[in-house]
Amino acid sequence: MKNKIIAIKCRQIARGKASGEVLISKEPISFLGGIDPKTGEVVEKEHELFGKNVSNKIFIFPNGKGSTVGSYVMLQLAKNGNAPAAIININAEPIIAVGAIISKIPMVDMPENDVFKLLKNGQNIEVDGDNGEINIF
Amino acid sequence: MLTNNEQKMLDGEMGEATQQSMEILFALGKIYNAKKMIPITSAQVSGVSYKTIGDAGIEYLEDLATKKAKVTVPTFLNPAGMDIEQWKKMNVPADFAKKQMQILDAYSKMGIMQSCTCTPYLIGIRPKKGEHIAWAESSAVAFANSVLGARTNREGGPSALASAICGITPCYGLHEDSSRVSSLVINIKCELKTIADFGALGYAIGTIAKNKYPAFKGIKTATEEQLKVLGASMAATGSVPLFFVENITPEWNVVEDAEEIQFDATELKTSKTKLDTKEKPQLVTIGCPHASLEEIRQVAELVTKKKPTCEFWVCTARKTKQEADKFGYTKIIENAGGNVVADTCMVVCPLERMGYDITGTNSGKAAKYLPDLCKQRVAFGDLNDILYR
Numbered sequence: 001m002k003n004k005i006i007a008i009k010c011r012q013i014a015r016g017k018a019s020g021e022v023l024i025s026k027e028p029i030s031f032l033g034g035i036d037p038k039t040g041e042v043v044e045k046e047h048e049l050f051g052k053n054v055s056n057k058i059f060i061f062p063n064g065k066g067s068t069v070g071s072y073v074m075l076q077l078a079k080n081g082n083a084p085a086a087i088i089n090i091n092a093e094p095i096i097a098v099g100a101i102i103s104k105i106p107m108v109d110m111p112e113n114d115v116f117k118l119l120k121n122g123q124n125i126e127v128d129g130d131n132g133e134i135n136i137f
Numbered sequence: 138m139l140t141n142n143e144q145k146m147l148d149g150e151m152g153e154a155t156q157q158s159m160e161i162l163f164a165l166g167k168i169y170n171a172k173k174m175i176p177i178t179s180a181q182v183s184g185v186s187y188k189t190i191g192d193a194g195i196e197y198l199e200d201l202a203t204k205k206a207k208v209t210v211p212t213f214l215n216p217a218g219m220d221i222e223q224w225k226k227m228n229v230p231a232d233f234a235k236k237q238m239q240i241l242d243a244y245s246k247m248g249i250m251q252s253c254t255c256t257p258y259l260i261g262i263r264p265k266k267g268e269h270i271a272w273a274e275s276s277a278v279a280f281a282n283s284v285l286g287a288r289t290n291r292e293g294g295p296s297a298l299a300s301a302i303c304g305i306t307p308c309y310g311l312h313e314d315s316s317r318v319s320s321l322v323i324n325i326k327c328e329l330k331t332i333a334d335f336g337a338l339g340y341a342i343g344t345i346a347k348n349k350y351p352a353f354k355g356i357k358t359a360t361e362e363q364l365k366v367l368g369a370s371m372a373a374t375g376s377v378p379l380f381f382v383e384n385i386t387p388e389w390n391v392v393e394d395a396e397e398i399q400f401d402a403t404e405l406k407t408s409k410t411k412l413d414t415k416e417k418p419q420l421v422t423i424g425c426p427h428a429s430l431e432e433i434r435q436v437a438e439l440v441t442k443k444k445p446t447c448e449f450w451v452c453t454a455r456k457t458k459q460e461a462d463k464f465g466y467t468k469i470i471e472n473a474g475g476n477v478v479a480d481t482c483m484v485v486c487p488l489e490r491m492g493y494d495i496t497g498t499n500s501g502k503a504a505k506y507l508p509d510l511c512k513q514r515v516a517f518g519d520l521n522d523i524l525y526r
Contacts, residue, residue, distance in 0.1 A: 013164050037193060068293040069184070072193035079196060097164045098295045102157060102197060 005136050008115070010108035012132035013092050014100035019126035019135075020085035022119050023057035025049050030066030031073040031099065040082035058125055059084035060115055064096035074099030086127035088115060088134060108132050138166065143174055146303055154206030158299035165296055166307035175269050175308045179211045180301035181257055182249065183273035184294030186218035186485035187236040188510075195236065197295070198243035208301040212249045213257045215274045216427070216452075216482045217241060221253075223478070228491045249301070253480040254454035256365065256427040258285065261456075266387050269312055271300035275376070276426045276502060279368030282379040284361065286387035288312045291378045311379060318390045319381055321346060325355035327402035332432075333499040333519045335363040337408040338400065339370025340501035343377055345398075352381040352391045359385055362432055369426050370501025412504040412517035417447065417526040418497030421516075422483035424452035425500035430460050433477065436520070437466040440473035445524035447497070448474060455479040484510055497523035 027048050029035070034044040040055030055077075064070060074096075077083040087100055092109035100107035106129030115134070119125065126135040145151060146159040162174065184190045190197075218237045219229040241251060254260060255274045258281065264270050266286030272278050273292040281287040290310045292300065300306045310316050323342060329335055342351050351371065359367070359382060371377035381389045423436055428451050436451050451470060453461070458479040461467045467477045483496060483503055488511040496507055497516035507513040516523050 011167065013167070014160070032193075068295070069190055069193065071293070071295055072184075072190060072197045075197050075200070076193040092164070092168050094165055094168065094293055094296060097168060098161050098293065101160045101164060102200075102295065 008134040008136070009112045010088070010132045010134060011110040012129055013097050013109055014105060014107035014129050016104060016106035016129045017126065018058070018085040018106050019124065020056055020058045022121055022123045022125055023049070023052065023054060023059050024116065024119065024121055025061040026116060027061070028063050028065040029061050030064065031070035031095070032067045034066065035073065035077070037073050037076040038080050038082070040077055054084045055082035056085045058086045058088065058127055060088040060119065062090040063093050066095070068095050070095045071099035071102065074103045074105065078103035078105065086129065088127060108134065138171070138173055139163070140174070143305065152205060154201055154204040155302055157204070158206070158302040161296060161299040162303060162305065162307055166309070169307060169309040171307035171309040173308050174305040175312060176304060177210055177269050177271045177300055177306050178264060179213070179262060179270050180208065180297050181213045181215070181272035181274055181277055182244070182294060182297045182301060183215040185215045185240060185244070185253065186481070187233055187240055188218045188485055188487055190240070190294070195239055195243070198240060201298070202243045202246040206247045206302050208248045209304040210301060211262070212301040213252045213254070213262060214244060214249060215253070216255055216485050217253045217480050218486050219481050220478050221480050223476070227478070229487060230490055233487055233490070252454060252456070254427050255482070256454060259427065259429050259457060260454050269306065271297050271306040273297035275372035275378070276365070276369030278378045279372045279380065280365055282311055283368055283381065283386050284364050291376065317379060317388060318392055319350040319352035320392045320395045321349035322352050322354060322391060322395045322397045324397060324399050325353055326399055327405050329356060329363070329405070331499070331519045332363060332366050333409065333517065334405060335359070335367040336370050336499060336501035336504070337405055337412065339367040340374050340412065340504065341400070341404065341408040343371035343374030346371060346375040346377050350379045350381070351377060352383070352389065352395070354383045356382050356385065362429055365426050366500055366502070370505070373502040373505040409517065412501070412515060414495070414514045414516060416495050416514060416516050418495045418516040418523055419447060420493050421445065421447055421449040421497035421523050422452060422503060423449065423499065423520065425482055425484065425498060425503040427482065428453045428457065430457055433457070433461045433466045434464070437469040439520060439524070440475065441469055443525065444473050445475065446526065447524065449524060450476050450478045450483065452478045452482040483507065488513060499523065
């Protein structure tokens with residue numbers, strides 16, 4: 001059994017628990033047009049994560065942007081098995097929150113610590129969307 | 138924050154679809170710091186055209202329908218991607234039509250009326266002043282808030298549908314009187330006569346309104362049709378969900394230190410000219426938002442006097458078209474080379490796949506969306522101009 005080293009308090013947005021590798025974007029992202037709904041690859045050319053894949057990652061980004069159809073793209077990703085394992089936002093907005101809920105992706109926002117400083121790409125963490133926590137082992 | 142009944146919905150006691158819908162409303166309530174949920178009297182759902190929601194949207198709606206989602210308040214749809222009766226005649230591709238029908242079927246299973254219009258208020262759905270609703274279509278949100286004095290935030294497709302299923306919406310933003318205040322006054326220093334004038338004004342003010350609710354002074358008279366296009370154009374260029382017109386709209390709340398700007402004849406001309414490529418359109422599209430019976434009558438009158446030199450559509454709600462049929466306006470328009478198109482509009486139908494490149498409009502909203510969403514070059518102006526170039 002893993003030892004919980006740190007728990008970061010957050011606000012609960014979408015239920016469920018998941019663990020995986022961290023993928024950080026310091027920029028907002030649009031799921032519609034920004035991410036391939038089949039593969040989970042970031043396809044927006046100007047985006048800092050261009051060419052990276054969000055599939056089964058703990059995807060950390062400030063907030064969503066762009067069209068509200070982005071919520072549906074998240075569901076498509078989930079049906080194709082390539083949605084993020086969990087989502088951490090700084091400030092959730094409706095596109096991502098709704099997308100996470102309908103796609104059953106655990107999601108939290110407003111972490112009490114600066115996750116951009118504290119967490120690194122590839123690090124293994126758990127998002128607890130039931131209790132609103134990030135657990136670092 | 139939740140009542141016992143709402144908590145039961147959230148806990149899944151009323152089924153999976155209700156639970157998922159309540160989770161959406163609960164999350165939105167948290168995001169916007171709502172203190173409670175409030176009952177709504179109607180919902181209007183966007184995300185109907187296959188062109189806007191695509192395969193992802195179909196998956197979502199069919200998923201909800203499979204979970205036996207049912208609406209609990211009167212719920213209306215935004216325009217679809219085609220006229221359900223005339224799509225073949227209008228050259229809508231068959232693959233598109235098939236997907237469109239799948240979407241309408243899914244909504245139908247949930248108990249939603251297939252009204253397919255952006256103007257529910259023109260087919261008898263007129264919430265009263267102070268009534269809480271959850272509407273999604275941006276132009277209908279502007280009209281309901283501003284002209285009717287009803288209370289709605291600018292909902293997205295999924296949140297409006299969640300509200301339709303649960304019969305409630307989180308109480309924040311424009312549901313609260315304290316939010317319904319303007320800090321931007323526009324002094325109108327010119328005469329506004331036509332739909333295109335109001336469209337051009339709305340286009341210009343929407344681009345500068347930022348997050349403020351515009352309050353217009355100096356508009357002496359305005360018809361519902363003119364207010365409809367004013368609100369639609371501001372919603373398109375500036376996401377404006379509420380505006381006031383002094384002595385005309387039921388509300389007028391302006392802060393004391395509001396920013397004041399002028400709008401004169403020169404600016405009106407500049408706005409109209411800027412939207413117009415000055416080309417002769419292949420197709421003129423009227424009815425963005427959907428035309429009222431009175432607008433259809435005026436078009437019939439205009440084209441009786443002088444036959445247009447191009448093809449033209451008057452887009453409207455199915456119910457309004459049926460009235461236009463009875464009055465004989467549809468026949469007059471058809472005889473003049475036009476078509477009264479129901480259930481859809483120039484923006485959400487696949488115009489770019491139907492053989493058109495240059496489209497005329499007198500709507501600031503259509504002028505905003507036609508280039509990006511339909512790959513059209515836009516001829517903008519009054520009907521007695523664009524129909525006869």
